[in-house]
Amino acid sequence: MGKKNLVWFRNDLRLHDNEMLVEAISKADEILPVYIFDPRQFEQTPYHSFKTGATRAKFLIESVSSLQQVLQQMGGNLLVLQGHPEELLPELVEKYELTEVYHHREVASEETAVSVKVEDALWKLKVNLKHFIGHTLYNKEDLPFPIKDIPDVFTQFKKKTERDAVVKPCFTTPTSITFVSLEDWGEIPELAELLQDPAASMLKIKTDFKGGEQEALAHLHEYLHAGEGMMLANATLKKHEIVSKLSAWLALGCLSPREVYWKMKEAEANYGVKxxxxxxxxxxxWRDYYRFMFKKYGNTFFKPQGFRKDGFSLRLENTAALQNWKEGQTGQPLVDxxxxxxxxxxxxxxxxxxLVATYLVKELGLNWVLGAAYFxxxxxxxxxxxxxxxxxxxAGVGNDQKLSNSFDFEKLLKFLDPKGTFAQVVRA
Ligand SMILES: Cc1cc2nc3c(=O)[nH]c(=O)nc-3n(C[C@H](O)[C@H](O)[C@H](O)COP(=O)(O)OP(=O)(O)OC[C@H]3O[C@@H](n4cnc5c(N)ncnc54)[C@H](O)[C@@H]3O)c2cc1C
Known part of the structure; x- marks a missing residue:
């Protein structure tokens, strides 16, 4: 009997530059690609918010659908399930006699805890969970320091990393895959099925972002190649307004940071350094820095006192001030x-x-954790x-104290809105 590998997609919803997928294909005769909607990702938090709101849930559904369509065009499909991976993956392994399970390792505690549970459950079946690390621009092993010695000061991390580390080339996009054959590939849930916040489904989502690898690559292309015209047409754009808006695709892994880097190098060869x-x-x-800091310090970033040692704490209750901030009803026009x-x-x-984070922390005096959870x-x-x-x-509880001391609400306000014409500045 041939080898069959399960590829467990999580925040890596793409075919390009996907080491996990390339490896899984090279080591097996057949592939079973799986995505699991885990209800825990949509639960209520202890901080008066939900883990996933309607806008990101919609983007996630679009991204999973996009991956499913690409795999269908290759003659296969994506098995879509709802439930707990640590229960579903071992069931699949037994049912389809799978050889190994491939996945990307995350850095935050809840995600890594799920991986550990999956690993333990698979271990009982004598099946290996293979880990990959494909979320960063620089590979951990290519950094000029071990994780424990990564400088806490961002500028030092940046300087040394840019000087001494190299960005690896992208992995080739697979053009053909032999799939495990299944009768029932499951169904992608509707938005309302996923959301656990009864109020969320009433919201009007007005986002221009559409999830998926194809959308991500098209947006990147547009930004890099039409950017010159955009800059010339908007000579008044300030530095902070020149943004790529690639973050949502990067977060779900529809886009690899290395792909962005190398496509940018190609554009640079055409247009010069911009x-x-x-x-x-x-x-x-910055994105790599925070991921590596999470690797270095783990859960400290989730604790209200963070890196402070002075017993600093603020209450975590739901207040009218918090509610007004969330709803954009504070009375401060730009924050709102x-x-x-x-x-x-x-x-x-x-x-x-x-600006809004500094307002919550410094002007309203609320616990930053409540703001982070709402974000x-x-x-x-x-x-x-x-x-x-x-x-x-x-909030001033981070590991780089110099950075933490640099946030001042009035300065940010002036910087963002020197003439009081804030509506122009906050356009997304
Ligand atoms: C309070 C607060 C919360 C934030 N939460 C998130 C978050 O949950 N997810 C997220 O991706 N970014 C977060 N950021 C960082 C940053 O604001 C966004 O990444 C950025 O605004 C995304 O827009 P862009 O794609 O146009 O960025 P660009 O300026 O074009 O940058 C390119 C990419 O680099 C990354 N990036 C840029 N700045 C940062 C940064 N400071 N920290 C980490 N990554 C960065 C993003 O992936 C971004 O897409 C947060 C910043 C603040 C101050």
């Missing part, structure tokens, strides 16, 4: 505009995120390391 190319790389380095934008589109840019629900590009890492920095 400041907005540099901006993307800077962003990707940003929050309303976030609530309807799932996206606001970096400075707008810093987790609302952001279309939510990823644990980037969200909780950035929030901890804004």
């Amino acid at each position: 400041p907005y190319f540099h901006q993307i790389i800077l962003g990707l380095l 505009a940003c929050m309303q934008e976030l609530n309807t589109t799932g996206y606001i840019n970096q400075i707008a995120r810093q 987790e629900e609302q952001l279309i590009d939510y990823c644990p390391a980037s969200n909780w890492g950035n929030w901890a920095a804004v």
Whole structure:
């Protein structure tokens, strides 16, 4: 009997630059690709919010559908299930006599805990769970320092990494796959089936982002190749407004950071070095930095006191002030505009995120964890390391104290809206 490998897709919903998939194909005669909607990802949190709101859930459904369609075009399919991976994957292994299970390792505790449970359950069946690390621009083993010695100061991490590490080439996109044959490939759930917040399905989603690998690659192409015209046409654009808006696809792995890097290098060869190319790389380095910091420090980023040692704590109760902030009803016009934008589109840019986060922490005096948890629900590009890492920095409980001290609400306000014409600034 031939070897059959299960490929467990999670936040890696793509065919391009996917080492896990390439390896699984090369080591087996047949492949069973699987995606599992885990109800725990949609649950209520202890912080008066839900883990996934309507906008990101919709984007996730689109991304899974897109992967399914590509696999169907290759003559196969994607098995779509709902439930707990640690129960479903061993059942599949037994039922279809699978040889190994391939997956990408995550860095945050809830995701790694699921991997551990899956690994334990598979171990009882004497089946191996293979781990891959494909989420970062730089591979962990290519960094000029072991994880425990990665500098806490971002500028040092950036300087040394750019000087001493190389970005690996992308893995080739598979053009043919032999699939395990199944009768029932399951169904992608409707949005309302996934959402556990009764209020969420009433919301109007007004996002321009559409999930999926094809959309991601098209958006990247457009940004890199039409960008020059866009910059010339918008000579008034400020530095913080020149953003790629690639984050949602990067977060779900519809797009690989290495693909962004190498496509950007190609564009650079055509158009020369552009400041907005540099901006993307800077962003990707920040993204790597927070992921590696999570690897280094684990759960500290989720704790209200973070890296502080002075017993700092604030209450975690639901208050009118928190509710007003969430709804964009604080009375501070720019904060309110940003929050309303976030609530309807799932996206606001970096400075707008810093502004509303600083407002919650410094002006309202609320516990930052409540804000971070609300961002987790609302952001279309939510990823644990980037969200909780950035929030901890804004709240002054992060690992880089210099960075943590740099957030000032009035300065951010002036920077974002020097003439009081905020509606232009927060357009996404
Ligand atoms: C309070 C707060 C919460 C945040 N939560 C998230 C989150 O959950 N998910 C997320 O992807 N980003 C988060 N960010 C970082 C940043 O705001 C977004 O990545 C960025 O606004 C996405 O827009 P873009 O794709 O146009 O970014 P660009 O400026 O074009 O950057 C390119 C890519 O680099 C990455 N990136 C850029 N800046 C950062 C940063 N500071 N930290 C980590 N990655 C970065 C993103 O993947 C982004 O797509 C947060 C920032 C703050 C202040």
